[in-house]
Amino acid sequence: MTNSHILVHEFEYREPASLDEAISVLSEYGGRAKILAGGTNLITWMKMEQVAPECVINIGKLSELEGVSSQDDQITVGPLTTIKSLLNAPSVQAEHTALAEACAAFGSTQIQMMGTVGGNLCNGSPASDTVPALMALDAQLVLVGPDGERALPVEEFLVGPGQTGLRRGELLRSILVSRPRPGSGSAFIKISRVAADLAKVNAAVALVREGDHIVDCHLTFGSVGPTVLRARKAETLLIDQPFSAELALEAGQAASEEISPIDDVRSTAWYRREVVKALTHDVLQVAWERAGDRKKEEGSRDQRSGIKGPSIQASRIVDYVSRSAEREIELTVNGVPHRLKVKPNELLLNVLRERLSLTGTKYGCGIGECGACTVLLDGRPTLACLTLAITVDSSNVLTVEGLEGPDGRLDRLQEAFIEHAAFQCGYCTPGILMMSKHLLNENPTPTENDIRDHLKGNRCRCTGFASIVRAVKSCTTTDNR
Ligand SMILES: Cc1cc2nc3c(=O)[nH]c(=O)nc-3n(C[C@H](O)[C@H](O)[C@H](O)COP(=O)(O)OP(=O)(O)OC[C@H]3O[C@@H](n4cnc5c(N)ncnc54)[C@H](O)[C@@H]3O)c2cc1C
Numbered sequence: 001m002t003n004s005h006i007l008v009h010e011f012e013y014r015e016p017a018s019l020d021e022a023i024s025v026l027s028e029y030g031g032r033a034k035i036l037a038g039g040t041n042l043i044t045w046m047k048m049e050q051v052a053p054e055c056v057i058n059i060g061k062l063s064e065l066e067g068v069s070s071q072d073d074q075i076t077v078g079p080l081t082t083i084k085s086l087l088n089a090p091s092v093q094a095e096h097t098a099l100a101e102a103c104a105a106f107g108s109t110q111i112q113m114m115g116t117v118g119g120n121l122c123n124g125s126p127a128s129d130t131v132p133a134l135m136a137l138d139a140q141l142v143l144v145g146p147d148g149e150r151a152l153p154v155e156e157f158l159v160g161p162g163q164t165g166l167r168r169g170e171l172l173r174s175i176l177v178s179r180p181r182p183g184s185g186s187a188f189i190k191i192s193r194v195a196a197d198l199a200k201v202n203a204a205v206a207l208v209r210e211g212d213h214i215v216d217c218h219l220t221f222g223s224v225g226p227t228v229l230r231a232r233k234a235e236t237l238l239i240d241q242p243f244s245a246e247l248a249l250e251a252g253q254a255a256s257e258e259i260s261p262i263d264d265v266r267s268t269a270w271y272r273r274e275v276v277k278a279l280t281h282d283v284l285q286v287a288w289e290r291a292g293d294r295k296k297e298e299g300s301r302d303q304r305s306g307i308k309g310p311s312i313q314a315s316r317i318v319d320y321v322s323r324s325a326e327r328e329i330e331l332t333v334n335g336v337p338h339r340l341k342v343k344p345n346e347l348l349l350n351v352l353r354e355r356l357s358l359t360g361t362k363y364g365c366g367i368g369e370c371g372a373c374t375v376l377l378d379g380r381p382t383l384a385c386l387t388l389a390i391t392v393d394s395s396n397v398l399t400v401e402g403l404e405g406p407d408g409r410l411d412r413l414q415e416a417f418i419e420h421a422a423f424q425c426g427y428c429t430p431g432i433l434m435m436s437k438h439l440l441n442e443n444p445t446p447t448e449n450d451i452r453d454h455l456k457g458n459r460c461r462c463t464g465f466a467s468i469v470r471a472v473k474s475c476t477t478t479d480n481r
């Protein structure tokens with residue numbers, strides 16, 4: 001029985017200072033090391049004892065691997081770009097709607113702010129959300145290793161469940177997405193059990209429209225086979241034909257025969273085949289209409305600095321720490337500076353709770369699902385159960401204890417939770433408060449939908465969210481009591 005409270009496995013820890021160094025460190029370990037980006041997959045697998053690398057190589061401080069930049073004919077996405085940053089990139093919003101929709105449908109807010117697009121690709125999951133969109137948009141991946149650089153289309157990169165075309169010693173350096181031709185439109189739709197969950201099925205399409213004909217089309221599906229896949233027979237049916245709802249349904253039938261779904265915890269093969277018919281119709285219809293509407297959006301060019309996420313901090317580089325050694329880190333928690341010695345496998349959650357006695361931050365699931373362990377790390381919602389303490393050296397952490405003012409008075413948000421009876425089991429409340437605080441910091445006038453969407457990664461099984469939403473709403477600047 002796995003204990004997700006701690007990370008049992010011990011490992012060496014490296015923080016390369018450059019991409020070249022990362023490649024040489026990766027080669028040094030010859031397949032016995034794992035790259036760490038946002039850690040939402042890797043730390044979960046390590047906790048579940050599914051992988052046990054000899055060394056964890058944290059590339060999270062390589063700012064050259066982060067951000068979206070626009071060139072005349074393409075955008076270049078760094079693999080460390082978080083899902084949230086990609087969602088907010090102006091060029092993605094304006095020109096690559098399928099990718100923006102995939103990012104919006106991705107997990108919880110915390111997972112969107114920790115998880116990276118490179119991690120999503122290199123994880124190799126058939127249920128990944130950005131991958132169908134990137135495949136439909138015909139993205140090219142630039143891989144770099146000891147033998148130099150090479151480019152691979154997304155489709156060739158995907159080898160099997162959890163398997164990718166990365167060769168030993170290689171890492172993903174960048175993702176290239178061409179700017180759309182005139183008459184292009186794209187869309188992404190996801191069906192999942194709840195909002196913050198992996199897909200039962202997802203679908204993406206990028207098509208080019210000339211008059212009433214589709215002249216080019218890439219139609220992709222996730223969670224319906226061993227890898228994300230392209231429905232080529234359905235594409236052939238669509239290309240060079242006048243578009244109609246009947247044609248879209250015909251393509252859906254063809255796609256449902258091309259996929260190879262299985263029964264698993266999230267859905268059945270039968271359901272997946274049925275829903276693919278409807279999804280194909282819907283995703284085609286939306287992309288077709290967008291292709292008709294698209295106006296050339298100027299001013300959507302990203303500057304590399306313009307859309308950087310807050311993930312990469314200027315902090316000291318930790319070149320090497322052996323598995324049993326401790327490394328001193330500096331943390332400012334709720335305004336109080338601390339110096340602590342931590343081992344590579346110590347989690348931020350346990351450091352806060354057990355070393356600093358800040359037990360307000362809770363352990364719920366230990367694998368990123370419940371949100372009870374959410375803290376604000378340099379202002380960004382972070383799941384402390386999936387964060388190695390050694391990676392957050394020189395950071396500022398805000399926990400629920402830090403919401404209280406210096407005069408000992410509760411935060412306005414905490415008062416509102418009491419007033420609206422939004423304090424429920426006490427276990428989930430600290431995480432919900434931290435997420436609500438972050439939302440109000442970013443958006444002082446959220447709608448009810450904004451609040452529900454922001455809190456979708458915080459699970460409550462006792463009551464519900466109505467009183468929580470009322471409490472947060474009462475703190476908005478337009479609705480302040
Ligand atoms: C609660 C929860 C909900 C989730 N919901 C979703 C969801 O809705 N949709 C979805 O698609 N995914 C979801 N995921 C999966 C995960 O969050 C994503 O796959 C995420 O994008 C992974 O990025 P990361 O930076 O955290 O990757 P990491 O965990 O750091 O890395 C993942 C893998 O990629 C490798 N890697 C990372 N970067 C590189 C690189 N540049 N070069 C080579 N190898 C690299 C790592 O070695 C590791 O093997 C969820 C995960 C959790 C825990």
Ligand code: FES
Nearest residue numbers: 364365366371385
């Ligand atoms: S304990 Fe971290 S998300 Fe559940």
Ligand code: FES
Nearest residue numbers: 424425428460461
């Ligand atoms: S607030 Fe914890 S289960 Fe509802």
